[in-house]
Each structure stands twice: as structure tokens, then as C-alpha cells.
Amino acid sequence: MxxxxxxxxxxxxxxxxxxxxxxxxLVALGFVLIYKGTGVINFAxxxxxxxxxxxxYTANVMWKLPTALALALTLxxxxxxxxxxxxxxxxxxxxxxxxxVLMATIGLASAxxxxxxxxxxxxxxEMPTLLPRKPLTPGDIxxxxxxxxxxxxxAVIITAFTLYFRFSKxxxxxxAAASDPLTAYVLGxxxxxxxxxxxxxxxxxxxxxxxxxxxxTSLSPALGSAxxxxxxxxxxxxxxxxxxxxxAGLVIGLIESLTAAYLGGKVxxxxxxxxxxxxxxxxxxxxxxxxxxxxx
Amino acid sequence: xxxGDFRASYAHDEALWPTRVQQAWLVVLALALLLLxxxxxxxxxxxxxxxxIHCIAAAGLNIMxxxxxxxxLGHAAFMGVGCYAAAWAAQRGVPTLLTLLFAGGLAALLGIxxxxxxxxxKGLYLAVATLATQFLLVYxxxxxxxxxxxxxGVNVPNAQIFGWELLNDQxxxxxxxxxxxxxxxxxxxxxxxxxxxxxxAIRDKDISAEVLxxxxxxxxxxxxxxxxxxxxxxxxxxxYFYRAMTPEYFxxxxxxxxxxxxxxxxxxxxxxxxxGAVFMTLVPEVLxxxxxxxxxxxxxxxxxxSPIQQVVFGLLIMGFLVFEPHGLLEIWRRVRRTFHLWPxxx
Amino acid sequence: xxSPAPPxxxxxxxHLSFGGIKALQGVSLAARAGQITAVIGPNGAGKTSLFxxxxxxxxxxxxxxxxxxxxxxxxxxxxxAAMGLARTFQNVALFRGMSVLDNIKLGGxxxxxxxxxxxxxxxxxxxxxxxxxxxxxxxxxxDFLEIDHVRNHSVASLPYGLQKRVELARALAMKxxxxxxxEPVAGMNREETEDMARFILDIQEERGVTxxxxxxxxxxxxxxxxxxxVLNFGQVIGQGTPAEVRRxxxxxxxxxxxxxxxxxxx
Numbered sequence: 001m002x003x004x005x006x007x008x009x010x011x012x013x014x015x016x017x018x019x020x021x022x023x024x025x026l027v028a029l030g031f032v033l034i035y036k037g038t039g040v041i042n043f044a045x046x047x048x049x050x051x052x053x054x055x056x057y058t059a060n061v062m063w064k065l066p067t068a069l070a071l072a073l074t075l076x077x078x079x080x081x082x083x084x085x086x087x088x089x090x091x092x093x094x095x096x097x098x099x100x101v102l103m104a105t106i107g108l109a110s111a112x113x114x115x116x117x118x119x120x121x122x123x124x125x126e127m128p129t130l131l132p133r134k135p136l137t138p139g140d141i142x143x144x145x146x147x148x149x150x151x152x153x154x155a156v157i158i159t160a161f162t163l164y165f166r167f168s169k170x171x172x173x174x175x176a177a178a179s180d181p182l183t184a185y186v187l188g189x190x191x192x193x194x195x196x197x198x199x200x201x202x203x204x205x206x207x208x209x210x211x212x213x214x215x216x217t218s219l220s221p222a223l224g225s226a227x228x229x230x231x232x233x234x235x236x237x238x239x240x241x242x243x244x245x246x247x248a249g250l251v252i253g254l255i256e257s258l259t260a261a262y263l264g265g266k267v268x269x270x271x272x273x274x275x276x277x278x279x280x281x282x283x284x285x286x287x288x289x290x291x292x293x294x295x296x
Numbered sequence: 297x298x299x300g301d302f303r304a305s306y307a308h309d310e311a312l313w314p315t316r317v318q319q320a321w322l323v324v325l326a327l328a329l330l331l332l333x334x335x336x337x338x339x340x341x342x343x344x345x346x347x348x349i350h351c352i353a354a355a356g357l358n359i360m361x362x363x364x365x366x367x368x369l370g371h372a373a374f375m376g377v378g379c380y381a382a383a384w385a386a387q388r389g390v391p392t393l394l395t396l397l398f399a400g401g402l403a404a405l406l407g408i409x410x411x412x413x414x415x416x417x418k419g420l421y422l423a424v425a426t427l428a429t430q431f432l433l434v435y436x437x438x439x440x441x442x443x444x445x446x447x448x449g450v451n452v453p454n455a456q457i458f459g460w461e462l463l464n465d466q467x468x469x470x471x472x473x474x475x476x477x478x479x480x481x482x483x484x485x486x487x488x489x490x491x492x493x494x495x496x497a498i499r500d501k502d503i504s505a506e507v508l509x510x511x512x513x514x515x516x517x518x519x520x521x522x523x524x525x526x527x528x529x530x531x532x533x534x535x536y537f538y539r540a541m542t543p544e545y546f547x548x549x550x551x552x553x554x555x556x557x558x559x560x561x562x563x564x565x566x567x568x569x570x571x572g573a574v575f576m577t578l579v580p581e582v583l584x585x586x587x588x589x590x591x592x593x594x595x596x597x598x599x600x601x602s603p604i605q606q607v608v609f610g611l612l613i614m615g616f617l618v619f620e621p622h623g624l625l626e627i628w629r630r631v632r633r634t635f636h637l638w639p640x641x642x
Numbered sequence: 643x644x645s646p647a648p649p650x651x652x653x654x655x656x657h658l659s660f661g662g663i664k665a666l667q668g669v670s671l672a673a674r675a676g677q678i679t680a681v682i683g684p685n686g687a688g689k690t691s692l693f694x695x696x697x698x699x700x701x702x703x704x705x706x707x708x709x710x711x712x713x714x715x716x717x718x719x720x721x722x723a724a725m726g727l728a729r730t731f732q733n734v735a736l737f738r739g740m741s742v743l744d745n746i747k748l749g750g751x752x753x754x755x756x757x758x759x760x761x762x763x764x765x766x767x768x769x770x771x772x773x774x775x776x777x778x779x780x781x782x783x784x785d786f787l788e789i790d791h792v793r794n795h796s797v798a799s800l801p802y803g804l805q806k807r808v809e810l811a812r813a814l815a816m817k818x819x820x821x822x823x824x825e826p827v828a829g830m831n832r833e834e835t836e837d838m839a840r841f842i843l844d845i846q847e848e849r850g851v852t853x854x855x856x857x858x859x860x861x862x863x864x865x866x867x868x869x870x871x872v873l874n875f876g877q878v879i880g881q882g883t884p885a886e887v888r889r890x891x892x893x894x895x896x897x898x899x900x901x902x903x904x905x906x907x908x
Contacts, residue, residue, distance in 0.1 A: 113606055488772060508752070
């Protein structure tokens with residue numbers, strides 16, 4: 001008869017936490033892409049998630065299109081929106097101080113959030129289940145199927161992106177344009193096109209994450225605000241590190257799961273924000289971020 | 297055309313309103329503001345009170361963001377702190393003017409606590425820290441029943457100035473107007489001294505600022521504390537004005553509202569603050585009127601008022617940043633230049 | 643011959659590396675009080691890194707910086723400024739959101755005392771010290787550098803040469819003991835260079851300020867310096883009076899190549 005600590009429960013919460021961190025890492029990836037690719041701090045990542053989820057809902061549930069087609073249309077639409085944003089908002093502001101661009105993305109987030117809320121209304125909608133529900137039971141612990149498969153999906157997408165950036169011609173061009181636009185221009189790389197591509201990729205990544213999260217919970221405008229919790233992941237992982245985003249995503253997922261399990265649901269809402277403040281106190285540049293050295 | 301404007305002393309050159317014409321206009325404006333409640337209905341007086349409160353809050357945000365370059369997304373939460381502090385003190389019989397100081401002081405203290413870790417590093421981190429603070433404080437407002445009344449909110453007794461109870465909007469106006477005027481002039485004064493100049497230097501090129509002997513952390517904290525003080529006072533006045541308050545008022549959307557106000561009005565300028573505050577007070581009113589009009593054909597329109605506001609705020613921020621980054625102030629200055637140089641062209 | 647003035651700024655065996663890059667390897671130099679010391683050398687020799695180490699932006703791995711005998715290695719840049727160390731930058735580092743006058747007034751920051759409270763109120767001590775500062779700047783800096791006609795202009799609207807002069811004005815407003823100038827005449831034509839040379843000499847002679855300058859314009863360096871230090875690849879390869887340094891073979895080799903050095907040695 002064991003009256004001791006419930007290790008199985010701990011293992012279960014931990015596993016679920018780590019796996020749900022996969023989605024957080026995915027959204028963080030989108031953010032890091034834009035920061036590394038264009039130097040812009042994009043406060044509107046959550047709104048990309050919203051757009052993805054709402055577009056998919058419209059295509060799949062309202063227009064009753066088959067899932068694959070709805071998905072394709074959604075991603076194309078979000079990519080288009082991202083490209084338009086890059087062209088109309090970010091390009092005129094290139095060269096402006098960082099805080100101006102930051103405020104612009106804050107304004108963008110506000111406009112997109114309000115737009116979605118106005119067009120679709122503030123109610124909760126039911127999204128179709130996209131990932132297999134059947135739970136996995138390794139040993140004594142129970143992992144919900146959706147959590148596991150969302151992790152797999154995130155892992156696949158992140159790996160695909162990492163390989164793409166490493167080895168494909170466009171990917172290398174994007175990295176070049178990100179680290180030294182002037183030299184990239186001179187070498188014949190179309191920097192403007194790569195920056196537009198960066199935004200489109202980030203939009204797609206955010207949209208996928210949004211669709212998955214919405215199908216696991218529900219569809220409502222609160223989805224956009226939930227992504228602000230991803231900021232904790234970004235801060236922890238360092239602004240410009242993809243590896244950092246991954247590790248941080250898992251860690252934050254773990255923390256969220258454990259605090260929700262042991263401290264209750266209400267606290268869960270503010271856990272990301274409290275975490276952010278703690279991280280800023282101890283290690284502001286995150287786990288992997290590069291400490292900025294300014295050229296004098 | 298402006299002619300004969302010469303300055304015979306440095307004191308004259310450094311004055312806020314050096315020319316006779318400016319001084320005359322100032323007197324006219326002062327008279328108009330003092331006599332306003334007598335000539336308009338209660339609704340407009342209420343609106344004028346809100347403009348005053350918005351001016352104070354926006355001035356605080358402009359000091360932090362416009363002049364010093366520190367982005368705060370938690371300004372609304374600091375107003376909330378001021379509001380609840382004022383409610384707490386007023387319920388215990390503290391005189392109104394002292395309550396305002398207490399509210400501002402508490403907010404300033406909190407600003408220092410929040411600023412301390414995040415001001416050591418660059419822009420984004422402060423924005424995120426203030427965002428986190430915004431959510432955390434709202435959580436506290438909702439949960440700390442004993443002090444804030446939780447979700448139900450709190451009641452604020454009538455404001456009193458030396459025994460004279462401010463029972464209605466008209467009387468509140470005569471409290472808000474001088475407080476706002478004083479605080480705006482005080483903020484402007486900052487930038488006639490080394491303190492304000494240090495703020496601007498930090499925004500423009502903090503490395504140069506260091507080389508001139510400016511302790512970055514010290515001045516960033518001072519800027520953040522001052523801005524939060526202003527937010528606290530604005531929040532306190534808000535509480536007195538509405539006589540009750542709930543946590544739902546101090547949302548992220550309100551923080552973004554004030555950000556829009558200073559961007560639209562003009563970053564780094566007190567006149568810009570006023571222009572922005574007036575403009576942004578009118579925007580929701582205009583939207584409400586438009587939506588009411590549309591509701592005649594599309595009854596569902598009133599539901600979307602709040603999200604439409606969010607869209608408009610966002611568009612205003614983006615639009616002004618792209619097309620008129622110096623805000624309404626720049627438009628004002630262009631008009632003034634045309635008058636100063638007439639009949640010659642600007 | 644007078645005994646040499648004591649060194650006001652002393653750098654001893656400074657080693658500075660960034661990751662694998664060794665910017666400074668054992669650099670030692672002394673800027674004597676009231677003299678103009680020039681630091682010259684090809685691009686990438688480490689001159690600006692040296693200035694940044696003296697300013698306090700980089701912490702050297704080894705070595706010391708002494709100001710008026712005091713070790714300032716652990717002092718932050720703001721503290722060094724308060725001690726009397728002023729500097730200009732290679733790329734003009736003026737505050738673009740302010741007028742010329744406000745930029746210059748910032749030079750007086752460490753000598754003023756207003757705090758946020760007295761600043762908000764303004765009338766009284768803050769106003770008095772502002773007026774005193776204005777008078778002093780007009781008399782000692784603006785008149786001297788002949789920039790009175792642009793005092794209310796925004797710095798962004800000024801031509802490059804005037805911007806550099808405003809930056810010098812701002813450094814002067816600090817009433818420094820040591821003035822570090824990073825390429826003060828870069829990009830200037832003959833006339834502007836001569837004006838600047840005149841200003842720097844006046845600063846040295848009339849105000850007794852110790853000047854340490856980085857420059858590529860050899861004419862200027864040879865004409866006004868009392869002492870020249872030559873850097874290459876992060877090391878001092880020669881120092882002395884301008885005439886002495888001009889003849890050192892190492893120096894000639896660094897600038898002109900091997901055969902020229904051989905000619906000089908012969």
C-alpha cells in the first residue's frame with residue numbers, strides 16, 4: 001500500500017505538457033522566422049492563428065468543402081494576407097526605428113482581431129476533429145490522441161522547415177537576405193521577394209497551429225489572445241533561435257501542464273505571463289538567444 | 297504673417313509661449329475652457345471630463361513611449377492600480393487631492409518594480425514585460441476580492457475638495473480641468489530641463505547618452521515611474537468620475553487605445569498628446585453614432601461596435617505610422633507655418 | 643626643455659578580443675596633460691576599439707586604463723563621463739529628435755542637478771540652472787565654434803560638416819579634461835579641415851584640454867599633434883613626435899609597403 005507521491009500522475013502530466021509544447025514551438029517558429037528574416041517583431045502571430053482557424057472553419061464547415069481542399073484554400077488565403085501585410089505595412093516602414101515597427105504590428109494585431117470578431121461574431125464555434133482522437137497508453141499513463149498527434153505534426157513541420165532553410169536554394173537565399181541584405185542584393189538575391197516569402201511561411205505556420213488548436217479546443221476570438229502566451233516561449237528561447245523556440249516550447253508546455261494540474265485551472269491563464277517575468281529577471285536573452293553587441 | 301518676433305533675453309527665448317499672439321490665444325483658450333460647462337449640455341461636459349482624463353493618461357504614456365522610447369502595453373493596468381488605490385483611500389476618508397497623490401505614487405512604485413528587471417535590456421522585452429504585467433494585474437483585480445471587490449467591482453465615494461462635494465459631471469470638470477492643465481504643463485517643463493533631455497537622448501541614441509554621463513537605468517526607471525504616476529492619477533480621476541469601477545475596464549484594448557492616441561496625436565510632444573486625446577475621445581463617439589445609424593437597416597450592427605473600434609484603432613495606428621509618423625501635430629504645424637508665412641508660401 | 647607633463651590618460655598593456663578576433667594586443671599609450679596625442683594606423687588597426695575600451699563600452703580582458711591616476715576599468719561609461727572624459731564618434735552620433743541647442747545642452751548634463759520633481763515644477767532651481775547653462779553655452783561654445791546661425795535648427799537638417807561641429811560643441815559643453823575625437827575631419831574638404839584644426843588647437847591652448855584623436859588625414863595629424871601613436875593589427879608599432887614617427891621604418895612599411903620602408907632605413 002503506497003501512500004507516497006503519485007509518480008504516474010506526474011509522468012502523465014509531464015508527458016502531456018511536453019507534447020502540447022509542440023504547438024507552442026510551432027507558433028514560436030513563425031515568430032522567429034519573421035524576426036530572423038526581416039528583423040521585425042511581429043505581435044500579430046496570434047492573429048495569424050485566428051485567421052487560419054476561422055478561414056478553415058468557413059471553408060470546411062460553412063461552405064462544406066472537403067477537408068483537404070479547405071485546408072489548401074485556407075493556407076493560400078493566409079499566405080496572401082501575409083504577403084499583403086508585408087507589402088503594404090512593413091515595406092513602407094523598413095528603415096524606421098524598431099519601436100515604430102513594433103507599434104505597427106500591435107496596431108495590425110488589433111485590427112485583425114477586431115476584424116475577425118466583427119465578421120464572424122464572438123461566439124464559440126465547434127471545429128471538426130482533425131487529428132485522431134484515440135489515446136495512447138504507454139505504460140500506466142494516458143495521453144490524449146490529439147495531443148500526441150499535434151506534437152507529431154509540429155515536429156514534422158519544424159523539421160521540414162529546418163531542412164528547407166538548410167539545403168534548398170530558396171532557403172539559403174532567405175538566410176542570406178536575413179543576415180546581410182545588402183550583400184544579398186549584390187549577389188543577385190531578390191531580397192524583397194524573400195522577405196515576402198518569409199512572411200508567407202510564418203503566416204502558414206501560424207495558420208496550421210491555429211487550426212489545430214481550435215480543433216482541439218474551440219473556435220473563438222480568444223484564440224488570438226491565447227497566442228500572447230507564446231511570447232513566453234519566444235523570450236525563453238531567445239528571439240532569433242529556432243532551436244531555442246523548440247526547447248522553450250516544450251519547457252513552457254511542461255510548466256503550463258504541471259501548474260494547471262497542481263495549482264488549478266484559473267492559475268493556468270496567467271502562467272505564461274508570470275513565466276515571462278521570471279525569465280526576464282533571471283535570463284533576459286533566453287536560453288539560446290545571442291546577446292546583442294552593438295556596432296559603435 | 298509673423299513679424300517682429302525677436303527675443304532680447306535667453307529667458308524670453310526659452311519661454312513656452314513667447315509671442316504676444318500666442319499668449320493672447322492662451323487667454324482665450326483658458327476662458328473658453330473655464331466657461332465651457334455653462335454653454336453646453338451635460339453630455340458634452342461629460343465628454344470634456346473624459347478628454348481631460350485621457351490627456352493625463354496619454355501624457356504619461358507619451359513621456360514613456362514618445363519621449364523615452366519605452367514601449368508599454370500595460371498602461372491601462374497601471375490606471376487600474378491608481379483607480380483601485382483611490383477607491384480604497386477614499387472609502388477610508390482620505391481627502392481627494394491626497395488620494396490622487398497616493399494613487400499616482402502607488403502606480404509609480406509599481407512601475408519601478410516592473411521596470412527594474414526589464415529596462416536593462418532592449419525594447420521588445422519591455423513591451424512583453426508590460427504585456428505580461430497587464431494580464432497579471434487584471435487577474436489580481438478580478439481575484440483580490442478584499443481590496444478590489446473582485447469581478448463585481450468597487451464603489452468610489454464622491455470627490456471632495458475642501459468640503460465641496462463634486463456631485464455631478466459639471467463639478468468634476470472643475471477638478472479635472474486644473475489637474476490636467478497642471479500635469480500637462482509639468483510634463484512639458486520636464487523637457488526644458490536636463491531630465492527631459494536625457495529621456496530623449498535615451499530614445500535617440502542611448503550609447504551617446506551614456507557617453508554624456510547619463511545613467512541609463514536610472515533615467516529609464518524615472519521615465520517609467522513618471523509615466524505610471526500619470527496613469528495612476530488618471531485612473532483615480534476615472535474612478536471619481538464614474539463613481540464605480542470594475543476590472544473589465546482596464547483591458548489590453550485600453551492600453552492600445554492610449555498607444556493609438558499618442559501615435560495619432562504626435563509622439564514626443566505635449567501638444568500632440570492633447571490633439572491625440574481629443575481625437576481619440578471623439579472616435580468612439582463618432583463610431584457609436586455611425587453604428588446607430590446603420591442599425592436602422594442592419595440591427596445586428598450594434599453588436600459589432602466593440603470589434604469595429606478595435607479595427608479602427610489598429611488602422612489608425614498603422615495608417616499614421618506609415619503616412620504621417622509625426623501625427624496630427626505635423627498637420628497642425630503645417631497649418632501654422634502657412635499662417636506664419638502668409639502671403640508667402642510655406 | 644620642459645619636463646614632460648604627467649599623463650592624464652594612461653593605457654597599459656590593453657588586451658581586447660571579441661571571440662576569436664584580437665582587436666587589441668598589449669596596447670600601451672599615454673596622453674599627457676594639455677597635449678594633443680594622435681592615434682593613427684590603417685583601417686582595422688583597432689583604433690576605434692581602443693576608444694571604445696577607454697570609453698567603457700568594452701571590458702578589456704587584460705590591462706588597465708587610468709584617468710588622472712585613478713583606475714577606471716570598472717567604471718561604467720556614464721561615470722567616466724562625469725569624471726571629465728568626453729568623446730565624439732566616427733559616425734556622427736547626434737540626437738536627431740532635438741535641435742542643435744538641445745544637443746549641446748546635453749553636454750552639460752553631469753554639471754546640472756535637476757531631478758524629476760524640480761524639473762516638473764521648473765520655476766526655481768531648475769530654471770536658474772537652465773538659464774546659467776544657456777548663457778555659458780552661448781558664450782563658450784556656440785560663439786567659439788561659430789554655429790550661432792543654426793542653434794535652433796534640427797540636427798537632421800544640417801550638412802555633414804556642421805553636424806560634426808555640433809558634436810564637438812556638445813563634447814565641449816561637458817567642460818572635459820580629456821577630449822577624445824574619433825576622425826573629426828573625416829569627409830571634410832580643405833577649408834572645413836583647416837577650420838576644425840584651428841578649433842582643436844584653440845581648445846588645447848585656451849582651455850588646456852587634453853586631446854586624444856584618431857585621424858587618417860596625415861596633414862592634420864602632423865601639423866597639430868604633439869605626440870603620435872601608430873597602431874597596426876592591434877599593436878603599437880611606433881610612437882613619438884610627428885617628425886620621429888614619420889621616419890620609423892615600421893610605420894612606413896605599414897602605410898606604404900616594403901620598398902619604401904627600405905628606402906627610409908637606408
